[in-house]
Amino acid sequence: MDWTALRLSLTLGLWTIAILLPIGIVVGQWLAWGRFRGKALAEAMLALPLVLPPTVLGYYLLVSLGAHSPLGQAFESLFGQGLVFSFSGLVVASVLVNLPFAIQPMQRAFEAIPSEVREAAACCGMSRWRMLIHIDLPLAWPGILTAMVLSFTHTLGEFGVVLMVGGSIPGETKTIAVAIYDRVQAFDDGAAGTMAALLLALSFATIGVSYALTNRRQGR
Amino acid sequence: MDWTALRLSLTLGLWTIAILLPIGIVVGQWLAWGRFRGKALAEAMLALPLVLPPTVLGYYLLVSLGAHSPLGQAFESLFGQGLVFSFSGLVVASVLVNLPFAIQPMQRAFEAIPSEVREAAACCGMSRWRMLIHIDLPLAWPGILTAMVLSFTHTLGEFGVVLMVGGSIPGETKTIAVAIYDRVQAFDDGAAGTMAALLLALSFATIGVSYALTNRRQGR
Amino acid sequence: EEPPVIAAAADLQFALTEIAERFTQETGRTVRLSFGSSGNFHRQIREGGPFEMYLSADESYVLDLAKEGLTRDEGALYAVGRIVLIVPPGSPLKADGSLKDLAAALEAGSVKKFAIANPEHAPYGRAARGALKAAGLWDKIKDKLVLGENVSQAAQFATSGSAQGGIIAYSLALSPKVSALGKYDLIPAEGHDPLRQRAVLTKKAGETAKAFYSFVQTPDARAAFKRYGFVLPEEK
Amino acid sequence: MSGELKVSLHQTGPIPLKLDFACQPGEVLALFGPSGSGKSTVLRAIAGLYQPEEGRVSCAEACWQDSARSIFLKPQQRQVGLVFQNYALFPHMTALGNVMAAMGHLPQSERGKRAANLLSRMGLMNEAQDRRPSALSGGQQQRVAVARALARDPQVLLLDEPFSALDALRKNELLPFIAKLAREVKIPVIYVSHAMDEVLRLADTLVLLEQGRVAASGPLEEVLSDIRLKPLTGRYDAGSVMHAVIEGHDEAYQLTHLNLKDGTRLKVGRVDAPKGSQVRLRIHARDVGLALTPPWDISIQNILPCMVAEISQSESHLADVLLKTGENGEGSPLWSQVTRFSVAQLGLRPSSRVYAMIKAMSIARSDLAELS
Amino acid sequence: MSGELKVSLHQTGPIPLKLDFACQPGEVLALFGPSGSGKSTVLRAIAGLYQPEEGRVSCAEACWQDSARSIFLKPQQRQVGLVFQNYALFPHMTALGNVMAAMGHLPQSERGKRAANLLSRMGLMNEAQDRRPSALSGGQQQRVAVARALARDPQVLLLDEPFSALDALRKNELLPFIAKLAREVKIPVIYVSHAMDEVLRLADTLVLLEQGRVAASGPLEEVLSDIRLKPLTGRYDAGSVMHAVIEGHDEAYQLTHLNLKDGTRLKVGRVDAPKGSQVRLRIHARDVGLALTPPWDISIQNILPCMVAEISQSESHLADVLLKTGENGEGSPLWSQVTRFSVAQLGLRPSSRVYAMIKAMSIARSDLAELS
Ligand SMILES: Nc1ncnc2c1ncn2[C@@H]1O[C@H](COP(=O)(O)OP(=O)(O)OP(=O)(O)O)[C@@H](O)[C@H]1O
Numbered sequence A, B: 001m002d003w004t005a006l007r008l009s010l011t012l013g014l015w016t017i018a019i020l021l022p023i024g025i026v027v028g029q030w031l032a033w034g035r036f037r038g039k040a041l042a043e044a045m046l047a048l049p050l051v052l053p054p055t056v057l058g059y060y061l062l063v064s065l066g067a068h069s070p071l072g073q074a075f076e077s078l079f080g081q082g083l084v085f086s087f088s089g090l091v092v093a094s095v096l097v098n099l100p101f102a103i104q105p106m107q108r109a110f111e112a113i114p115s116e117v118r119e120a121a122a123c124c125g126m127s128r129w130r131m132l133i134h135i136d137l138p139l140a141w142p143g144i145l146t147a148m149v150l151s152f153t154h155t156l157g158e159f160g161v162v163l164m165v166g167g168s169i170p171g172e173t174k175t176i177a178v179a180i181y182d183r184v185q186a187f188d189d190g191a192a193g194t195m196a197a198l199l200l201a202l203s204f205a206t207i208g209v210s211y212a213l214t215n216r217r218q219g220r
Numbered sequence C: 001e002e003p004p005v006i007a008a009a010a011d012l013q014f015a016l017t018e019i020a021e022r023f024t025q026e027t028g029r030t031v032r033l034s035f036g037s038s039g040n041f042h043r044q045i046r047e048g049g050p051f052e053m054y055l056s057a058d059e060s061y062v063l064d065l066a067k068e069g070l071t072r073d074e075g076a077l078y079a080v081g082r083i084v085l086i087v088p089p090g091s092p093l094k095a096d097g098s099l100k101d102l103a104a105a106l107e108a109g110s111v112k113k114f115a116i117a118n119p120e121h122a123p124y125g126r127a128a129r130g131a132l133k134a135a136g137l138w139d140k141i142k143d144k145l146v147l148g149e150n151v152s153q154a155a156q157f158a159t160s161g162s163a164q165g166g167i168i169a170y171s172l173a174l175s176p177k178v179s180a181l182g183k184y185d186l187i188p189a190e191g192h193d194p195l196r197q198r199a200v201l202t203k204k205a206g207e208t209a210k211a212f213y214s215f216v217q218t219p220d221a222r223a224a225f226k227r228y229g230f231v232l233p234e235e236k
Numbered sequence D, E: 001m002s003g004e005l006k007v008s009l010h011q012t013g014p015i016p017l018k019l020d021f022a023c024q025p026g027e028v029l030a031l032f033g034p035s036g037s038g039k040s041t042v043l044r045a046i047a048g049l050y051q052p053e054e055g056r057v058s059c060a061e062a063c064w065q066d067s068a069r070s071i072f073l074k075p076q077q078r079q080v081g082l083v084f085q086n087y088a089l090f091p092h093m094t095a096l097g098n099v100m101a102a103m104g105h106l107p108q109s110e111r112g113k114r115a116a117n118l119l120s121r122m123g124l125m126n127e128a129q130d131r132r133p134s135a136l137s138g139g140q141q142q143r144v145a146v147a148r149a150l151a152r153d154p155q156v157l158l159l160d161e162p163f164s165a166l167d168a169l170r171k172n173e174l175l176p177f178i179a180k181l182a183r184e185v186k187i188p189v190i191y192v193s194h195a196m197d198e199v200l201r202l203a204d205t206l207v208l209l210e211q212g213r214v215a216a217s218g219p220l221e222e223v224l225s226d227i228r229l230k231p232l233t234g235r236y237d238a239g240s241v242m243h244a245v246i247e248g249h250d251e252a253y254q255l256t257h258l259n260l261k262d263g264t265r266l267k268v269g270r271v272d273a274p275k276g277s278q279v280r281l282r283i284h285a286r287d288v289g290l291a292l293t294p295p296w297d298i299s300i301q302n303i304l305p306c307m308v309a310e311i312s313q314s315e316s317h318l319a320d321v322l323l324k325t326g327e328n329g330e331g332s333p334l335w336s337q338v339t340r341f342s343v344a345q346l347g348l349r350p351s352s353r354v355y356a357m358i359k360a361m362s363i364a365r366s367d368l369a370e371l372s
């Protein structure tokens, strides 16, 4: 069992949803409530990271975040470390790849909040921030949870982009998905099976608990 | 440009969402409105196809759908053709992999329908079927669309499972994702770029149009 | 009858495509080529994959299948792969197949990342590891390695600019697109286990596959392999 | 075919219920009671949207629910028309679409026309018919909800405060429509309302609910005449209900002459019913004044000789006087509410002879409901 | 600090609006009009939830909206308390949570207690306070909505049919509470209601809306006394509003003696105000009977000598008679509604001398509103 890889994957997953949560909320609300031309195009754009095969997307990211790219150079001069073949690079890639899973369910959840409830909140004098905390987030919670679960699990299983951008460096970019893949490729089905089973059990437990808590809270 | 592969991918995507639509509606409604013990576990279970790296999942599918498996044998004796290394096998794999993307957004969308509206529909004497057509589907439509878009785009880009279960047979199981991947592996960036761009443009247009139509219909 | 599907290791992309075209010209028959990881094909053939011929980058896969009785015989060696050291422009490394410069650069600490294919399962990765071990560099370079899933990915890493160099297949380095991305130098074959590549007809093989199997072993085809950077078995 | 609706609901919690009542076809039964007393819950239980622990609901021959026999029909199988207290319109359909959605039993081709017709009856004109609920005012939404409930051609009509958001003028148009409908289509109608004037105009029977229990029930006139129920029936204090026959009309002055059973004659504003029809009159106790001698040269048209039957004094300034019409009190009971001061001043006692003065117009048109 | 609310809204479509009015602190302004006339829209515009093409809304010194200067403050910045017609409660919070949510301006520690207090005032007790809206009855939800609007300590209170789902008893408790609150906290209150009895009890000023336009506005008494507005004010036909001073109380019979400005004396049920207080009376025209000679030995206590000023005959059986109190018609105007038959029978003409008979109890307590 490759515990380092497992820890790395979980850390990556948590970072990814930690970053996607605010992005999803902001962009999701904007798409849900904003009225502007080309909204459908913006929505369509957000689905695009899914269209390319992950390895190919990873390759494009490798090139556009690499040492020769302006982005990569900017990052390197800021943090003294390249973006590709590093954990930070994985996080960036992961966030990009999971954008559709994070934003779309949140957008739908925000859309489903009855406008009169938000109007009432405004008439109760709630600031934007209090409204977010007390109205928007609680009411959109199931959708937000779905977004988080989809992003988190997808990050755990993501493999093409992660491998391409990360380079499978043990302890830094070799996630559990890569480890399992490697074991399968090396015909070590036993080890692969153990890791897969553990990963599945762990995810199952985490997700099950979050859903159970949400269901209880919603009083269903 | 590998037109065969593109056509294959689109066909696969359409088949996938065509099959996932009824499944998602049924399971989504069941999860949204059913009250039973272990609901959270059922919900968690549905997220699991995402946790494993696609190639690994593909391998497990290959084994469990393959010629030696009871499932594969049953299918073969019914249709005179194996499930793996065939287009049907791709469709089955694709459907399985996309279950979370299809079901979760639909579940949330059904949950968001106010119960009094469904009660009113029942009091209007609507049969289950008419209720589905006239109430549930129209009101859950944005969520269903999200589910379809996520599944469709994910199918287009899916690569690990497809490669493993399908075997990349030109004209039969070699999808555009695999073709692009091949081109990238062969350092044929030009061809890969062309195909990727076309695929992106095509997806962008399709999704943009569906969102635009939905937005208009919803009168937003 | 549908043209047979031929499973071929990814490093044969260029060579085999040309050979298949020639085969079609000469015999009027066509084959469908499916490139991918030799390991994956191995599993797929075991699971009843429809492949009529299998060209593996690692002969052990073929021998395994032969033992399990899934092939007609043990097949034939069609090529032996070679590896090269490739360095992208701007790298502090020199393209030096003897790996001496790599050793010096490692001492100097100017190598931050070095790309090879994953030695756990990729044949070219195993060869690269062999060569690095033989040069006494393995322990020093271990922590700097980025591992590609296959040799193609290792080449992408090596030429991306984010790594200072890498060890990849000669066949890949010869392709015009890759050679434009960096300088390379052959690593002596003595340093690593030979990359013996074996082709075999599976039990499903039909007439066309059999013809193609023979065609791959004709001098014409061998010349093509050679042109694309493979050593021919006899030359060993 | 519709028939009698029988309802019996019993449970201890979470919403306590303990009630039995029946409603005949053509009858309007008002469910009246303070906020939170369980009125909406009762309607929901009848419609099949709420399943109390123990219950029996049957309509005509059909058993809709019987907890003893584990029968519980779905709302779809019950053919009720329900107006929800909060309307519950379909948000994605236009007003017209909402009404048409309840017409599953009609051929597609007829629906549009009938729905438009119903909506017009409700005073919702063309332009508004094509708007979604979100672009309709509260009262307009409510009228759509009523039209939708009627659209199903229900066997039982359940109305949960159907006109609470409507102005008096609209209400005056729609209440008679509902009353007429109940009688013509011969279905049981259950009507929940807090507005006593609506109840008075519509209902035949009154069921008073208090914390889920029936506090009183019976013919409207009886329950309302029961002075003890005043705390529940609210500030619309007791009154008397009388049956009368139309004797004739005075077209010039637009008056109608009525005959009470005991032969007493009354004049009221023109009633739109032929000579000989039976009508029901409600006379508010507070609209009945008393005099010791028959007053003359006053605008009050109806002066009835009566005998005092009973006087109940309260702690306030008011006293309730129960009269019997006729010189010797041989006629119908009639309640009068006067000040205690007047009782003392006029020296009223049981069996005093008095004259009841009822202003013609105090028998307001809205209190004048026709009987079959 | 609150102050006068000035509202001016103009647009041609999609919802036509054309209105200007002002409401003083401590004043209750009733917005009255048929369903769909734009009442809710006006409240929404004041609250900042709807932005008409042209508009000016200001409260005290603060300008909330001025389309000419492109000023449009958000609802959050306006400090209004709004009761929505459909309640719009927060579905995920308990009743208590709903009310506390509007208390952002109070320290956390005080909120719970004040919210519980407000809800109790509304008659929503402990157990119900901890339920979510979905487990509350319609009327209970409505009371939570009112409590929530008050919780913000608003500078302007906007009530959109706040008691439409409440029974008469509850309404009788809550209406005086609102009236008192408006006066004590000295804020402008705008009240939308279809129930004329509520309007009568609460409002000082009446704005009659018709298709988004002000059909009439002014002090309640003036607008209601205007017989031409009857089609708009509905079946609560015209009446007279008079100012009077309390002369004394008759404790034995629980009566209060009033003095009109012209010296006429009236007796009404005990009013809970000290001697010398000013009160406002509303007398329904239909409760005023006429006599040619002063009747005696009758239960009607208030007999006022008057002179006929004007008689307007209608096509129905009714005629409206405008009286002036006093022997020579030197007093206040008083409307009486009698049958046309009576007009003919009594030979009434302008400047006829008559006696108006007003039953003591027909000045119903709910129509008796105190003036400051
Ligand atoms: N989005 C809209 N588009 C067009 N017309 C609208 C829209 N929203 C409301 N209306 C119309 O504007 C008018 C005023 O609506 P409003 O809700 O203000 O009426 P209201 O006076 O409150 O009526 P009610 O007493 O029935 O609540 C109505 O006729 C309504 O149909």
Ligand SMILES: Nc1ncnc2c1ncn2[C@@H]1O[C@H](COP(=O)(O)OP(=O)(O)OP(=O)(O)O)[C@@H](O)[C@H]1O
Pocket: D014, D015, D033, D034, D035, D036, D037, D038, D039, D040, D041, D042, D085, E128, E134, E135, E136, E137, E138, E139, E140, E165
């Ligand atoms: N899910 C629930 N759990 C507990 N109590 C409930 C629930 N739903 C409703 N109640 C309570 O049941 C009682 C009856 O509610 P119902 O809606 O039938 O009252 P109602 O008579 O229609 O009142 P209103 O006139 O205010 O509409 C109320 O006191 C309400 O608080």
Ligand SMILES: [Mg+2]
Pocket: D039, D040, D041, D085, D160, E137, E138, E139
């Ligand atoms: Mg109710």
Ligand SMILES: [Mg+2]
Pocket: D137, D138, D139, E039, E040, E041, E085, E160
């Ligand atoms: Mg309104």
